Structures are given as structure tokens and as C-alpha cells.
Amino acid sequence: MTLSVLCLWVERMDYEAAEAFFRMAFAVCSQGVWLIPISGFRSYQTQNLLFQVQIQRRGSPAAAALISAPPGHSEHHTGYALDIGDGHRADTDTMESFAHTAASAWLHEHGHEYSFEESFPPHNPLGVENKPWHWRFTGPPKAEAIFAWAHPLEAAAHAKAPG
Numbered sequence: 001m002t003l004s005v006l007c008l009w010v011e012r013m014d015y016e017a018a019e020a021f022f023r024m025a026f027a028v029c030s031q032g033v034w035l036i037p038i039s040g041f042r043s044y045q046t047q048n049l050l051f052q053v054q055i056q057r058r059g060s061p062a063a064a065a066l067i068s069a070p071p072g073h074s075e076h077h078t079g080y081a082l083d084i085g086d087g088h089r090a091d092t093d094t095m096e097s098f099a100h101t102a103a104s105a106w107l108h109e110h111g112h113e114y115s116f117e118e119s120f121p122p123h124n125p126l127g128v129e130n131k132p133w134h135w136r137f138t139g140p141p142k143a144e145a146i147f148a149w150a151h152p153l154e155a156a157a158h159a160k161a162p163g
């Protein structure tokens with residue numbers, strides 16, 4: 001598969017971020033580790049659906065925001081963040097158990113070499129639950145400003161519960 005075909009998987013990802021991801025994925029696949037892009041760019045509508053599902057599950061916007069950002073406040077809107085899976089361990093996709101996969105171990109050791117960092121590590125300052133599968137691209141100087149507004153918990157304080 002060519003890079004351009006693979007980039008279609010992460011439609012509307014920032015090109016630089018998508019390219020960095022695939023350079024990383026190609027580099028490590030020769031070692032038998034598969035980094036799989038699960039979810040890249042998300043629209044406001046898609047994020048809203050995910051957020052409403054979490055409100056149903058957890059009972060309130062504040063509780064939902066601990067695991068899923070309110071629409072308008074997700075790093076997935078930026079095109080600079082994506083959820084990564086381990087191709088050998090689909091059972092750990094977007095699960096805490098992803099933290100124990102070979103893909104996760106490799107990302108923690110080498111992700112920074114490709115300007116990727118885990119957005120919500122354990123005990124992160126934002127107070128969001130640990131999401132070991134969610135990584136963001138910090139390559140461009142503007143990245144810090146891009147992520148500065150993605151504060152899910154503050155946004156949840158203003159979010160409305162459904163119906």
C-alpha cells in the first residue's frame with residue numbers, strides 16, 4: 001500500500017501528522033509491531049454522538065467527560081491526534097489493556113522520535129482518565145496552542161445532558 005492510500009484511512013488528519021504516523025508505523029512493522037490507526041479526525045457531530053453515549057452510560061456530562069471530550073473540545077477535531085491500536089491485539093483497542101501491548105511499549109520508547117506523545121497519561125494535569133491509546137502529534141510549533149483549548153472537563157461543566 002502506498003502512503004497516499006494509507007492517508008485516506010485518516011481522512012482530514014493534518015498531512016504532516018498523518019505522514020509522521022505512517023513513517024513510524026512503517027519503521028516498526030519490520031520488528032513485528034503493528035501500529036494501527038483506529039480513529040483520527042472527528043467532526044463535531046461524530047464527537048457529539050460519542051459524548052452522548054458516554055452520558056447515557058455514566059449519568060452526567062461531567063462523568064462522561066472523564067473518558068470522552070464534549071464536542072468542540074476533542075483533540076480529534078484538530079487533525080493532530082489519533083487513537084492507535086496494536087494490530088496483533090485488536091481485543092485491546094481503546095481499552096486500558098492497550099497499555100500492556102508491544103505497540104504501547106514501543107510508542108513509549110520511540111514515539112517522541114516521531115513527535116508523538118500520549119495525551120492523557122495516568123494522573124495527567126487535565127484530570128482526564130488515562131487513555132493509553134490516544135496520542136497526539138507535537139511536531140509543529142503551533143501544536144501547543146492547538147491543544148491548549150482542548151480541555152474536556154472545563155467544557156463539560158457547560159455541556160447539556162440530553163433531553
Ligand SMILES: [Zn+2]
Pocket residue numbers: 076082083133134135
Ligand atoms: Zn482519542
